Amino acid sequence: MLQYFVFSGIFTFFLHIIHVLGTYNFYKKFRISYWKTIIPIYNVFIILKKIHRPVWWIFLLFIPLTNIILFLVIWLDLIRYLHKIKKKDIFIFFLSAGLYIFYINFFKNINIKKEKITENNEGILSSLILSFIIHTYIIQPFVIPTSSMEKSLLVGDFILVSKIHYGLRMPISPICVPFFHNNILGLKSYFNIKFPYFRFHPINHIKRNDIVVFNFPKDDKILDRKDHYVKRCVGLPGDIIFIKKGVLFINHKKEKNFTNNKQQSYFIKTKNIPLNLEFLKEKMDIEDVEFFEEKNDEYFYQIILTKKRVTQIKKLFNNIIFIKKNIYPKEVKDPSIILSNNFGWNRDYFGPLYIPKKGDTIKINSKNIHLYNEISCYEGEKKVNLMNRKNYKVKKNYYFMIGDNRHNSFDSRYWGFVPEDHIVGKPLFIWMSIDWDRKNPMNIFHWKFRWNRIMTTIDR
Known part of the structure; x- marks a missing residue:
């Protein structure tokens, strides 16, 4: 301080x-x-x-x-x-x-x-200055650009995020263009001058399954100018994360049904009649539908669905041959997943992975060296090969973030832990929600207001 x-x-x-x-x-x-x-x-x-x-x-x-x-x-x-x-x-x-x-x-x-x-x-001027103070120190507006948190947060949701719930992080880059995050018209909106990190005591600590806004750790900008991400915190410091057949386990226990909005990818096969895609979008609010092929009057699709929607589709469409989860086999290695080269993990078979907490002393070996080299960089050390050390003492708490759209989310499975100093705040409120054409979002003539979401609180 x-x-x-x-x-x-x-x-x-x-x-x-x-x-x-x-x-x-x-x-x-x-x-x-x-x-x-x-x-x-x-x-x-x-x-x-x-x-x-x-x-x-x-x-x-x-x-x-x-x-x-x-x-x-x-x-x-x-x-x-x-x-x-x-x-x-x-x-x-x-x-x-x-x-x-x-x-x-x-x-x-x-x-x-x-x-x-x-x-x-x-x-x-007084209003602008007051707005800037509120924007910088109390509550900040964001817009949801991707579908990684559907159906909890939808593309086109405009949300308000509290900066004080998890402890106000004081500004780190002091010279910047007000109300612009890290660029304006393709140019940097800030200078590479930075203050030390300081955060006030939180009103609430992050709980498991909280939706959290944070700065993307892999970004190379100044800490508070890194891109913003919003995900669900499924793993706290000291937890063990494990995914088997697409099912998440935390500390060896299957995750609780904290939300009905969790989605996964499903294969669907129909006979004689294709799916009514317009009905799926307009009446069931299903956006992510990919048609594969039609063969011998059979139609093949990949669709992102909640469990509730799976049950509804089975009842509504009599010509469905099967609906099954699109689960990667255990033997399929995904190189984009962290530590996959050492353990052969993929999005549906992942871990077990321990989430480090402040004060931990971790034994360094050839399998975790890459991960803890990154952590040492987050903690301000020069990038050195930790194999020269037998142990590494962790200086910060870390969190594991996953999107509710489990098969369409770029999250901690791909880029690792979120350090505590990267936490921005807690989403509280949806003040506006617009359903736009995802291929051409600037076409205002295709905008539709989601009246049922406007001025609603965000469930945990």
Whole structure:
């Protein structure tokens, strides 16, 4: 905690120096004395009064990230107080991320308007700043782009995620474009400057089967700028994960039926008449249907279904020859699965695998070396071959995440554990849900609102 706020204080002090250097002549024209110009915090208080902004904005100085926005607003206001200000100056100001203030301060003749600027945008700015604080520190909106969590979360669900339930993680990349995660129009939306990791005490600890939003561990960006994923936490630190015939076992016990939304892939064969795909989509909300072939009046499909839908389809369609799970045989090795090269695992035959917890001392061997080399990188060590060590002491807690759409989810089976510092928050609420054309989601003419999902809470 102390380290984080020391870094934050040093960063704010550098902002103060930049502010003084970039606005010195403005202060001079406002007839503010030299000593008031250089005193941190007080100089901001003085200039807020001069440009007729609320003095309570001074508190924004003490909030990481928000202090940058405060300085940008002040600089923009100072530019607007100039005589002969042009629209191109405002444009260049934003294009230069505010640094245009230096050019004006040192190379332009500064003449301050005597009259007060009457344009009233105070409410808009206050709302934007408040929105940014809520977005950064309390609750953040996300949209579900893939079907890995169907039917719990659908493609096109717009959700609100609490950042405080599992402990607020303070911002790590201090210089970024507000409201943009890691890119804007194909360009990076942040600078590679980072604070130390710090997280406040959680309101709730992650429980088994919680739906969790987290940063993708394999991403090479700064921690809080890594891509966001949402999955279900099926394994806690210290658990043993095992999958047999597509069935998940946790600590040698079959997983409980925590949700009716879990899906898997099924093969379906019909006789004489093909499946009515329009009926499946419109009446049964079944999206993932793949037609294989038609042979001798027999039709073959692969469909992602819940157990409930399997039962319903059997009752509705009399021409079904069989419905069976699409389970990979045990002897089929899937190279994309972690440790598959050593153990021959696949998505339906996986483990047993122990989930490391903080304080564990793990014996290193040729079969787990790859996994713990990755863990050592997550824990800030240089990438070295751990075979030089007999044991490795784990410094963080780790979690195992799987999508409810078990056969259509890129999850911990493929890329490993989620470190505790990658946890973002807990999904709470669906505020909007749109059923769009998955092949062309920007075609708004094919959008349909899912009224039954709008303004609903997210079940665990």
